[in-house]
Amino acid sequence: MNARGDMATKGAIRIQNVDKMYYAREGAVQAVSDCSLDIRAGEICMIVGPSGCGKTTLLNAIAGFHDITGGAIYLDGEMLCGPDRPKADPGPDRVVVFQNGALFPWKTNLENVAFGPVVQGRLTKAQANEKARGMMADAGLVGVEHNYPGEVSSGMRRRVEIVRALMNDPKVLLLDEPFRALDSLTKSVMHEALLEIYYKNKVTIFFITHDLEEAIFLGHRVAIMTTRPCKPKKILDVDIPHPRDYSVLTSPRFRSLMEETVNAVHEEAVKAFEAGEKEM
Amino acid sequence: MSAIVASAAQPRPRPGQSIFRHHVVRAVISISVFILLWELGSRLKAPWVGEVPPPSVVLDTWIPLLTDQGYWYSWYQSSRRVLSGFLAAMIIGIPFGLAMATSRVFHDLTFPVFEILRPIPPLAWVPAAIIFWPTQELSIGFVIFLGAIFTIMLNVIGGARSIDVRFFQAARSMGSSNWDIFRRIVLPGVLPSIVVGCEVGIGITWNVVVAAEMISGGGGAIQSSAGGGLGFFIWNSYIGFSYPHIVVGMISIGIAGYISSAIIRRLGLYVTPWLRVR
Amino acid sequence: MANVIRATSAGEIGAWDMFTYRVSKWVRSPTPYLMLVGFMLFFGAWFLLSEVFRFWRFASLPGPRQVLIEWFNPNPVYGMSLYTPDYYVHVWSSLRRVLYAFVISTGLGVPFGLFLGWSKTFREFTFPVFETLRPIPVLAWVPLAIVMFRGEETPVIFLTTLASFYATALNTMLGVQSIDEAYPRAAACLGASKWQIFRHIIIPGALPFIFTGLQISVGVAWFSLVAAEMVSGEYGLGYLINTSYVNVQYPVILIGMISVGIVGYASSALVRLAGDYLMQWRVRELALGAGR
Numbered sequence: 001m002n003a004r005g006d007m008a009t010k011g012a013i014r015i016q017n018v019d020k021m022y023y024a025r026e027g028a029v030q031a032v033s034d035c036s037l038d039i040r041a042g043e044i045c046m047i048v049g050p051s052g053c054g055k056t057t058l059l060n061a062i063a064g065f066h067d068i069t070g071g072a073i074y075l076d077g078e079m080l081c082g083p084d085r086p087k088a089d090p091g092p093d094r095v096v097v098f099q100n101g102a103l104f105p106w107k108t109n110l111e112n113v114a115f116g117p118v119v120q121g122r123l124t125k126a127q128a129n130e131k132a133r134g135m136m137a138d139a140g141l142v143g144v145e146h147n148y149p150g151e152v153s154s155g156m157r158r159r160v161e162i163v164r165a166l167m168n169d170p171k172v173l174l175l176d177e178p179f180r181a182l183d184s185l186t187k188s189v190m191h192e193a194l195l196e197i198y199y200k201n202k203v204t205i206f207f208i209t210h211d212l213e214e215a216i217f218l219g220h221r222v223a224i225m226t227t228r229p230c231k232p233k234k235i236l237d238v239d240i241p242h243p244r245d246y247s248v249l250t251s252p253r254f255r256s257l258m259e260e261t262v263n264a265v266h267e268e269a270v271k272a273f274e275a276g277e278k279e280m
Numbered sequence: 281m282s283a284i285v286a287s288a289a290q291p292r293p294r295p296g297q298s299i300f301r302h303h304v305v306r307a308v309i310s311i312s313v314f315i316l317l318w319e320l321g322s323r324l325k326a327p328w329v330g331e332v333p334p335p336s337v338v339l340d341t342w343i344p345l346l347t348d349q350g351y352w353y354s355w356y357q358s359s360r361r362v363l364s365g366f367l368a369a370m371i372i373g374i375p376f377g378l379a380m381a382t383s384r385v386f387h388d389l390t391f392p393v394f395e396i397l398r399p400i401p402p403l404a405w406v407p408a409a410i411i412f413w414p415t416q417e418l419s420i421g422f423v424i425f426l427g428a429i430f431t432i433m434l435n436v437i438g439g440a441r442s443i444d445v446r447f448f449q450a451a452r453s454m455g456s457s458n459w460d461i462f463r464r465i466v467l468p469g470v471l472p473s474i475v476v477g478c479e480v481g482i483g484i485t486w487n488v489v490v491a492a493e494m495i496s497g498g499g500g501a502i503q504s505s506a507g508g509g510l511g512f513f514i515w516n517s518y519i520g521f522s523y524p525h526i527v528v529g530m531i532s533i534g535i536a537g538y539i540s541s542a543i544i545r546r547l548g549l550y551v552t553p554w555l556r557v558r
Numbered sequence: 559m560a561n562v563i564r565a566t567s568a569g570e571i572g573a574w575d576m577f578t579y580r581v582s583k584w585v586r587s588p589t590p591y592l593m594l595v596g597f598m599l600f601f602g603a604w605f606l607l608s609e610v611f612r613f614w615r616f617a618s619l620p621g622p623r624q625v626l627i628e629w630f631n632p633n634p635v636y637g638m639s640l641y642t643p644d645y646y647v648h649v650w651s652s653l654r655r656v657l658y659a660f661v662i663s664t665g666l667g668v669p670f671g672l673f674l675g676w677s678k679t680f681r682e683f684t685f686p687v688f689e690t691l692r693p694i695p696v697l698a699w700v701p702l703a704i705v706m707f708r709g710e711e712t713p714v715i716f717l718t719t720l721a722s723f724y725a726t727a728l729n730t731m732l733g734v735q736s737i738d739e740a741y742p743r744a745a746a747c748l749g750a751s752k753w754q755i756f757r758h759i760i761i762p763g764a765l766p767f768i769f770t771g772l773q774i775s776v777g778v779a780w781f782s783l784v785a786a787e788m789v790s791g792e793y794g795l796g797y798l799i800n801t802s803y804v805n806v807q808y809p810v811i812l813i814g815m816i817s818v819g820i821v822g823y824a825s826s827a828l829v830r831l832a833g834d835y836l837m838q839w840r841v842r843e844l845a846l847g848a849g850r
Contacts, residue, residue, distance in 0.1 A: 119745075148842055385592060529698070534691075
């Protein structure tokens with residue numbers, strides 16, 4: 001749907017030696033330590049790790065919700081945050097889809113989706129509503145425009161939120177365990193829905209999850225992170241061709257990829273469990 | 281407290297940041313500015329504030345009182361009334377509220393009367409109470425009791441209703457009897473709401489005590505001989521044109537009220553240790 | 559009795575059908591009958607104790623029959639009933655004062671509370687003073703208010719406004735603080751400026767708490783008003799209750815009390831209804847059983 005000119009340089013993220021230290025009540029906590037990761041433009045990059053390991057901190061740094069205490073993050077060569085500027089500004093080029101959903105309950109679904117362009121002043125309300133209707137229809141959301149988010153199912157809410165994000169032609173879509181609260185049946189449908197949406201709008205997707213299957217199914221690459229402090233432990237290239245559908249889940253290649261990575265993930269999971277860390 | 285948009289809430293300014301960012305420093309600054317404005321406004325005869333005695337005069341008036349026995353006796357009288365009325369409200373209100381929350385029959389029988397009496401402000405009961413009760417103290421006590429009890433009962437009922445139904449289910453599946461459930465699920469579950477109800481209730485109680493003391497001290501048309509207490513002290517000062525004493529009385533009650541709220545909060549945390557979030 | 563709930567073609571159940579279903583269920587439960595019994599027990603006891611048996615101190619209290627007869631009397635013995643214009647003068651006096659106080663305290667309290675919740679700087683500089691003044695019971699201000707503000711009306715309105723202001727500001731602040739931090743963050747990454755976040759997120763998000771605060775503030779307003787009127791004032795229901803005691807017109811005391819109760823309850827209900835109207839989304843959400 002979007003005419004993307006030069007796709008190759010849109011939405012590449014470089015995370016370079018990033019440190020993040022929190023000052024919590026019990027003292028200083030190192031959430032991220034010397035973390036470096038390159039995310040290619042237009043790819044789906046899955047970030048896998050145990051709960052509380054600091055993956056969300058990375059996402060928050062890219063989104064501009066938190067500052068970093070060391071290193072730098074670049075988006076398409078431009079510095080988002082770094083030594084002179086510890087905190088990035090949140091913006092519509094890097095839209096976040098939140099774990100527990102952040103659709104505004106007091107606005108209808110349509111108003112939610114049209115929100116971005118309207119507040120930025122890029123479109124009038126009428127134009128935004130029209131575009132919103134179109135994009136919602138594309139995502140299979142017809143007939144719920146004038147409902148409030150509290151009135152529709154959670155799967156639908158997720159899709160509305162993703163469409164709301166995409167309305168802004170973002171370079172990067174930051175997804176923080178968006179399907180965590182869904183049951184696995186809805187989840188598998190959502191995976192296919194997400195991929196469909198992705199094929200129509202090639203954005204870079206930075207997707208945090210603790211579900212290894214989800215990661216391998218969706219991603220071009222899977223980065224497995226260590227427990228706190230967060231650092232990439234192993235990066236997996238998922239060479240299953242796109243477009244994918246759920247039949248991929250039982251393919252031999254999928255199973256072998258799982259075998260390769262499950263040990264790494266499990267190791268970190270056990271460490272996190274034994275540390276008994278509360279999620280940040 | 282949720283942080284709005286920006287960085288995670290830093291509990292205190294990081295080393296190197298300006299001292300003016302520390303919340304205690306800011307509190308001290310703002311209260312000092314307030315006292316300064318009060319002093320200036322009062323001395324310079326600003327509208328309204330000009331009628332109020334300045335803080336310096338108030339302080340001068342207060343210091344000799346600190347050694348005056350009558351002054352502390354007023355404290356004692358007001359506190360006694362607050363305590364007895366409040367305790368009575370708790371002793372009757374908590375069981376009543378629990379009964380209303382747990383028994384449908386009891387709730388339906390008492391609810392209409394409860395809802396009808398509740399909107400009547402406690403002080404509107406004063407004349408009726410004076411007619412009914414043989415002594416002044418009893419009528420004041422009755423009004424105080426009414427003031428606190430509705431709040432406490434509301435909070436008890438709300439608290440009991442909001443106990444997650446899964447706690448009951450878990451208890452039953454582990455073989456608890458009705459009494460066990462009441463003792464181990466309902467009571468602890470309702471405790472936080474009781475504490476909140478008490479915090480609100482004590483504020484109402486002080487209001488009622490002060491007003492009752494002012495009224496019985498000659499405020500309005502109801503005269504009587506009994507009285508005393510900080511409310512009476514304030515009213516008396518007003519009648520006697522000693523305005524600095526009015527302010528002294530107000531601040532004294534404020535302090536007394538603050539202390540009682542703090543005590544309740546402390547006790548509340550003590551009986552609900554699981555609420556002490558890390 | 560067959561209960562047919564007709565679904566519309568979209569699979570929704572109409573609001574009227576829901577309503578009639580709920581009412582029919584209520585009528586068939588023991589609830590309304592027990593309520594009636596409780597109601598009658600109370601009034602019956604009052605009646606018997608004060609008018610029939612004249613038991614102990616109840617003898618000096620007017621009974622419900624006396625009060626009702628007087629209240630509905632076109633020619634009342636003590637000059638105050640639903641038929642006398644004076645009665646409405648008093649009711650309106652009190653109502654007017656509460657209205658002024660409510661409008662002023664809401665107009666000041668809501669923005670103040672919003673800023674308290676929204677800006678850490680503002681809060682750290684302003685909240686300490688607010689919290690220092692708050693423990694002073696509003697009614698302790700009565701003499702000072704009389705000294706500060708000349709006239710009869712202003713002190714009363716000041717006191718009522720002060721009490722409501724505390725409740726409104728505090729609850730508004732809590733409302734802002736209760737907003738899940740994901741919402742302003744989401745708005746920020748969708749490109750909203752700080753003021754747009756304030757307008758589209760903070761204000762609607764705090765609305766449920768604001769309306770709880772407004773309901774409390776109406777209750778508190780009546781509480782303070784009646785007290786203030788009893789101590790100093792002309793006209794008004796508090797004043798009426800006071801003077802009818804002094805003039806030994808006991809049934810009027812009760813008329814006054816009941817009137818205050820009714821008007822107070824109605825004003826609270828009005829605020830609640832206004833809240834329900836403004837927060838349609840919440841009403842629908844709660845109706846579907848969601849807990850947010």
